Amino acid sequence: MYDRILVPTDGSPESEDAIDEAMELAELTDATVVALYVVDTSDYSALPESKWSALQEELYAEGEEAVAAVAERGEAAGVEVEELVVEGSPNEVILDTASEEDCDAIVMGTHGRSGVERFLLGSVTEKVVRHSEIPVLVVRVSEE
DSSP states (O other): OSSSSEEEESSGGGHHHHHHHHHHHHHHOOOEEEEEEEEEGGGGGGOOOOHHHHHHHHHHHHHHHHHHHHHHHHHHHOEEEEEEEEEEEEHHHHHHHHTTTTTTTEEESSSSSGGGGSSSSOOOHHHHHHHOSSSSSEEOOOOO
């Protein structure tokens, strides 16, 4: 039923519950997990090119660390994990990646790091749910 499961991560503690759920689902279905970190370019569009270049390196390093952490958890659970770090608008990149990587499901948290979005379903998650052509499993993020 599920051969490839996309799990977007921002490297935050809030994303851990979704990663746990993706790993469990992958174990049950013998699926591969595609770990995705999106370098959100919309947050930095007003920066001058010189400052963006320096920040871009840092954001990519953060992304590599986040997907590597998912891969480590996959290795411990016996789940194959592919790692991707992609630049763009998070909801668009998530949807495009799900299609390009031939994923059967997306597993993501109700919200990520953003404080304001904690009150309701996060705006990225909401956009993915509304526009996805494949099942989206939304995992409630623990309040701890």
